[in-house]
Every structure is written in structure tokens, then in C-alpha cells.
Amino acid sequence: MLKFLASIKTGAVRIPKLVRLLSEKQTDNHLIHFAPWLIHFAVIIILLGAFIKSFGGETDLFCFPDKDTAVPNPFADICSVHLKSFEIIYDDNGQIANWQSEIVMKRNGLAEVVGKTAVNHPIKSDGIKIYQSGYGYMHEMDLENTGKYETLNLPDDTPVQLSKNISVEISKTDSGYMLSKHEAGIYSGRFLMQPGTKIKVSPDITLTYKRTELYSVLKIKKDPGIPVVMAGFFLLCTGFFLLLIGKKQFLRKDKKNGLFGKAPPNN
Numbered sequence: 001m002l003k004f005l006a007s008i009k010t011g012a013v014r015i016p017k018l019v020r021l022l023s024e025k026q027t028d029n030h031l032i033h034f035a036p037w038l039i040h041f042a043v044i045i046i047l048l049g050a051f052i053k054s055f056g057g058e059t060d061l062f063c064f065p066d067k068d069t070a071v072p073n074p075f076a077d078i079c080s081v082h083l084k085s086f087e088i089i090y091d092d093n094g095q096i097a098n099w100q101s102e103i104v105m106k107r108n109g110l111a112e113v114v115g116k117t118a119v120n121h122p123i124k125s126d127g128i129k130i131y132q133s134g135y136g137y138m139h140e141m142d143l144e145n146t147g148k149y150e151t152l153n154l155p156d157d158t159p160v161q162l163s164k165n166i167s168v169e170i171s172k173t174d175s176g177y178m179l180s181k182h183e184a185g186i187y188s189g190r191f192l193m194q195p196g197t198k199i200k201v202s203p204d205i206t207l208t209y210k211r212t213e214l215y216s217v218l219k220i221k222k223d224p225g226i227p228v229v230m231a232g233f234f235l236l237c238t239g240f241f242l243l244l245i246g247k248k249q250f251l252r253k254d255k256k257n258g259l260f261g262k263a264p265p266n267n
Helices: 002-006 030-053 226-245
Strands: 057-063 068-070 080-090 096-107 110-118 123-125 128-145 148-155 166-173 176-183 186-192 198-200 205-222 251-254 259-262
Touching: 030 226, 057 068, 057 080, 080 128, 080 205, 096 123, 096 128, 096 205, 110 123, 110 128, 148 166, 176 205
Parallel strands: none
Antiparallel strands: 057 205, 068 080, 080 096, 096 110, 123 128, 128 148, 128 205, 166 176, 176 186, 198 205, 251 259
């Protein structure tokens, strides 16, 4: 390209010919020969870390104060999480700034790790991290349906289907918690909930409100592949750095032609 530009003529003015402005010759440096092997090795390490990551996992736990919550696989080394307390933190303006849970991780029924986790401040133990993910309120109600009884736990602002045509949803208002009823997807009324209140949502279905409990949502995560992947990226960056410093170029001014040419490296 430089030779092509040097051959362009514009009227009587000829663009000076550029000779070897950027030389491709590098000094003999053993680092430049080692770098490609290091880069290839780093890519293999990254792929290996991605494979190891598949043996981990993550899940959400809905924990209630002073109760143990069982932890599913692949976190079998932690059998349960006990929520000691939950706290909503407010800023100086009265706005919610964060929320945190004080928890106990148990193995075989014995307390192993006690600590507090908040948003972006996880608890770490043996490759497992527990994050504060959220919180909410669960409403315990007794359901009577054609002579059969069962206990329901209904979360806030979540529609729950009770029968083929009837669904209910609980939301918080200035007056308290309200239960809204929908029949075939159409709003058909709402009821103020007080402890012991019986709500007949259909001829066959009766709900009895018992209490509301606050719950904490914890995200438990296990990712054994992260250290391997990070090591691979470190080696990859090192390889590119070696490629960069392994190439050197020397320029000098040609006294005869008044142009730039390549200069031999200093011994």
C-alpha cells in the first residue's frame, strides 16, 4: 500500500517515496516463540473451567425466621439454612437502602457458619456463596373444599388458582391486606383479611386467614469452575502481553535519500 501511494503523481508534484517506513523484522526474542503455546494452553484451561462449572448450580431458598430450610442438591454438603433474623435497612431519607439476613449454615444438624448476608455481600464457605436476593410476605390460610381441609401459603401479589374458574390474589393496601377474587379471569370482589376471617370464595370453597409471615429469599450458588476460568484468563492475558513485548522495531534516517529506513538493532 505504501509503494502504491508513493507512485501517485499530482501534476508536477511527486509524493516522496517511502522506503521501509515500518519494518517487519523483529529481534530474535524467545518470548515470542513461547507466547502462542501459552495462549493455546490458556484456551484449554478456560474450556476445562466451563466444563467443571456444569457440576455446580444455583437455587433460591425461601427462608422463614427461626426455621430451618432444607437445601437441595447439588449443595448436599450443606443440609439446611437457619434464618436467625431479617432486617430492612433504610437510608437517611427513609428509603429502603438494603436488606440483610443473619443465617446459620448447618451440616448434619451442626452449625458451621454464622454470618450476615446482604445484597452484593454474600457469605462464602467451601466454594458455596449465599446471596441476599429478596424478601416478601407469605399468608397462611386454611382451605376448606367440599369437606376437605388443607393449609395454603399464599405469597403477595401472586395469583393462585383454587379451582378451574376461581383464582385469588393478596395485595397490601392502606387498610391492610386484601384478597381479590377472580372468576374466569374477571374481577368479582375483594375482602379485607383479619386473623380468623372466613372468606367464602365459592359455594364449595372457604378460606380462613390465620397469619402473615415475612420471608427472606436467599440465592445459594456453587460454581467450582470459577477459579479455573480465572486462571485461564490470566494465562491468556500473559500470552498476549508476551506477544506484545516480543516484537521490536528500529527506525533510522537515511542520510543519502533523506528518508526513513530500517536500522540494525544495537548489540
